Amino acid sequence: STRKECSLSGCRPTGPKLTEQTQLLKKLRQEQNSGFCLFRVLARSFGPFFLKGILFLIFHDIFMFSIPQVLSLLLGFMRDQDSDLWKGFMFALLLFLLSSLQSLFNHQYMYSCFTVGMRVKTAVMGLVYRKSLVISSAARQSCTVGEIVNLVSADTQKLMDMVVYFNAVWVAPIEIALCLFFLWQRLGPSALAGIATVILIFPLNGFIAKMRSKLQEVQMRYTDSRIKLMNEILSGIKILKFYAWEQAFLERVLGYREKELNALKRSQVLYSISIASFNSSSFLIAFAMFGVYVLIDDKNILDAQKVFVSMALINILKTPLSQLPFAMSTTMQAIVSLRRLGKFLCQDELKPDDVDREPYSPDGDGVVIDSGTFGWSKEGPPCLMRINVRVKKGSLVAVVGHVGSGKSSLLSAMLGETEKRSGHVSVKGSVAYVPQQAWIQNATLKDNIVFGQERKESWYHRVVEACALLPDLEILPAGDSTEIGEKGLNLSGGQKQRVSLARAVYRKADVYLLDDPLSAVDAHVGQHIFERVFGPKGLLKDQSRVLVTHGLSFLPQADLILVMVEGEITEMGSYLELMARDGAFAEFIRLFAGNERKERSHRGTRKSVSRLSMTDFSIDLSQEQLISGDRMSSASIQTMEAISDTEDQEQEDLGKLTEADKANTGRVKLEMYVEYFRTIGLALIIPIVFLYAFQQAASLAYNYWLSVWADDPIINGTQIDTDLKLGVFGALGFAQGVSIFGTTVAISLGGIIASRHLHLDLLNNVLRSPMAFFEVTPSGNLLNRFSKEVGSV
Ligand SMILES: Nc1ncnc2c1ncn2[C@@H]1O[C@H](COP(=O)(O)OP(=O)(O)OP(=O)(O)O)[C@@H](O)[C@H]1O
Ligand SMILES: [Mg+2]
Structure with missing residues (x-):
């Protein structure tokens, strides 16, 4: 949820460490207008260092080629019986000096090459990272995540190789x-x-x-x-x-x-x-x-x-x-990489001034969109039209509509992730966003919720309780220090959503954009979360909330309901107003209320079925373990005993989902x-x-x-x-x-x-x-x- 925000603030350089990159960035921006060329910018920034390396190389070559000449003189001296002895000593000394100098300059050259290469690599890497966070949605469709990973890992490395080996060409x-x-x-x-x-x-x-x-x-x-x-x-x-x-x-x-x-x-x-x-x-x-x-x-x-x-x-x-040959091939590859990197870095960016970010103030509106039109790309029809929304401070706005009607797009527009065609968007204070697809990191459950913020135990417990995570913590092997596997492997969809929600709540932002956070949780859990988090008595009761939802039962408690149809807000008002108007919304409610009732009874039975099969499964599992236990060789029984010896440690490790990779990394036996x-x-x-x-x-x-x-x-x-x-x-x-x-x-x-x-x-x-x-x-x-x-x- 806070990821989006990090990305937005991440584009502003922080601290003196980034000065080099900021300068580079500034130059890049200027270049963008006058036919952008990554190579030229890099050459301008790192050229002097590179030239220094070339100077070292030239010295190295001079010394290298004078060695055979001195050697020849020395050998000539040895053949010539009647020349002075001091000449011989001088040649020998010269030979020694030249070799030392040659090796000295060689290493200086290599050193400067590698440092310049490293700096080019990190600078370009930084640029790619930054770009990947601010790239516009239209451009994002044209380049996949794999491509970006490739750009960062392979292409920058090629660039570095070129800096190191180019001189050989x-x-x-x-x-x-x-x-x-x-x-x-x-x-x-x-x-x-x-x-x-x-x-x-x-x-x-x-x-x-x-x-x-x-x-x-x-x-x-x-x-x-x-x-x-x-x-x-x-x-x-x-x-x-x-x-x-x-x-x-x-x-x-x-x-x-x-x-x-x-x-x-x-x-x-x-x-x-x-x-x-x-x-x-x-x-x-x-x-x-x-x-x-x-x-x-x-x-x-x-x-x-x-x-x-x-x-x-x-x-x-x-x-x-x-x-x-090696240098030639690296240079060729690097030219291709340079072109790819240049192309990526030229992609359109999100415009930071699409959304006015104002500091928090206790009165006024949290989010305002005035006659906005938004699109996912520059061309093509807009995805949102004639949008006029005012989210009052501390109010709960519900957004409803059919699948694909533009609810998520509306939130994206508020975040500034879509292309603004016209209108005005302003957001007051900090924003927390709960995406439709929960995003979980491979860390402990607690780290996923605290997410780098300050740890406040009592607040944490209130959040966890409100997000109905307590029962889950009991199931998980080590409570909130359970490690969550890759991509939230060992969490259910509902658990993931709740963790994602808890993270946003823990963050204490001023504006909450919630994209269907209750879609994968049971009806009664959803009810609990709504009451304790979004509702008029919930943790977020003082914040501005925009809640996309399919849960119609929550709608009466919303201050404002937006009904979206094909990218437009067709109706707006409180629940009673909308029902009284007896328009599309009322019809929608009537239609779905019937469906939902059926669904709920249906879902109840399905849930209990799945519970049942879960227990069946665990019985299966223990039986299977028993069977395999029967077959266990004495060796494995020994290890079992060893494990029970280290029971204390085991307790600690319990939460670790995966046994640490115990490969012998040090000496090979x-x-x-x-x-x-x-x-x-x-x-x-x-x-x-x-x-x-x-x-x-x-x-x-x-x-x-x-x-x-x-x-x-x-x-x-x-x-x-x-x-x-x-x-x-x-x-x-x-x-x-x-x-x-x-x-x-x-x-x-x-x-x-x-x-x-x-x-x-x-x-x-x-x-x-x-x-x-x-x-x-x-x-x-x-x-x-x-x-x-x-x-x-
Ligand atoms: N990242 C995107 N890039 C391009 N088009 C998109 C993107 N996200 C959504 N769209 C398009 O915008 C339109 C509205 O989608 P949106 O995700 O806003 O619907 P939704 O109301 O959130 O639906 P759901 O209830 O299924 O979440 C759809 O036609 C979809 O194809
Ligand atoms: Mg959506």
Whole structure:
């Protein structure tokens, strides 16, 4: 009920924390007139910080590229026997300094990028939140809640990614060009061979990435269907067990799982290829370059200077090579996100001046609408026409009418949620609104009523009593500290309405807009609430109340009755006046009074029937528990005893609807690891270990070989056996690449096998658990087990 109000006051920035956002907002407002462009606004606000980051990046690059040059000088010094010793020390010191500075600036750059990214993200997020609260009703129809959630979670993240990685888009080509330039200086035209390799590796990785994303889509589709099925199973577990359908469903789930894992397996193999090709890319480049270099001319010799400086350059080359495709794709995605965000932020807003909000004053009218016309959208016919209402301070106005006659719309107009076409609306003082659909948060019952207000026990008790919630509190396991499940799961429709009403009453507003708050409660409870809350002696007797109702029996006590027909107020007056006029209202009353009498007797019997079945059901349940208790293994009896040991705590936990998710979040037990590795099996683990060792050895050997080669004495201006050396070098490099591939494939296969077993065990265990397990374990937790944790394994 107070939600609407929060939303209305929420658009006004509070406190100094929001200054940055308010400035941004102001700019946005201005921009809106002159062809709004989110990017421009963001660039203007965050551009300077971003430029600072770029400055760091440039420094970083300068240092990075001077390292190979100094290295070359150092190596030259080592070869030259008769140069001064201090030069060597100076080069070494310079090398050290340059590396430190490079890393310093790199981290400064990353830091500034991430902070700017964070700020952009939070600012845009704030804008989206604000917008989603004030968006006009017409625009709300065009964008779903899911879209907005997506905007907040995914699109803002993309924006942040872009801020962080965007620089790579232009820096990486420059870096690559510089690397190649320096390589050319060292090795001459053989550097072209390196370029050719780069050009070859690139499309391969791009192709693999595309294939993987396709496979991922396939896999996600299967995962989605599996989770959906799992959700259905868990929500219908009672029926499922009743018919002993576990096995059939188990097979269906496993079928999906199998397909999902197949897609995953293929994607993992591709991933291994790309990892291997990336890891051996520097080798491939070096191999191609050195190979061409020594083969084209016998006079070309590889000395230490050439080898190590080239290797250093190739290592530099690796980073931009890997970053570039990623940076390009993030930028592309971010541009799409930017467009979506811009479109959303451009949507029409509710106009805050549609409704005049005046401060509370003890006399005058609470709500006034003068010749108002309202629509749900800018175009189309208006939903309310010729509305003239005056709600006197402290009076009770009842609104009646057929379904869809515009009663809720009238309240929305008073709240300023509809589009005002003409007329004048003014509301004095604070407003509390009870929506037709009760809105309940996942919190305790008490928190749902107090709703962040000050706690006043005596007032709270009066409210709870007046809203007829006391009998419910007795039924609920822990009274008012009972946790209410997701979307008010464990409350009945009537209970939800009463909680929603109690929240509004507790709030002590000046004007109450009540949209059919008694529609889902029994007639006698409705009577009680009317007397104690809305009626002339109720808690709200001094406030202005607008009550939409279908309960005709309350109408005689209303000060004013509005009869609505197709968006117009056709009749207005007190009950007696309207009856005396003998118009549509009187007819309506006569028609419905008859119906209601019938209905009431009917409803009475139905209610008692449902009561009865409730008790039947609880008997069923205890029997079922007894049965499952018979079957309980000694282990579960032990846990039962353990539970009774901790009875005190149990009392406390009683109100908690759901057992806290007792997953071991901290350390994983050693046995779990053992179990994990056992499922993978020795047949895979030994090759993994072996391959890994081999890969390391190959990498060492290949670097060693290169240094041996470089140290080779030069005879007659040539080195001997270059072909052999090149061959060994190549073989070692390829061996390393292949073993990297083998290792990653084996590891991912092991992971898949383990995950298959775990999922099977989990599924078996869950489907065979007794019913009691499902009562204490929220299905959300179980679903999480099935989706997230199986995935992370
Ligand atoms: N959020 C909305 N956006 C667009 N149109 C709406 C919206 N809410 C209601 N309407 C339209 O306004 C008209 C009046 O609906 P309203 O909800 O005011 O009826 P009502 O009198 O409250 O009916 P009920 O007794 O069923 O609650 C209907 O034709 C409906 O289609
Ligand atoms: Mg309605």
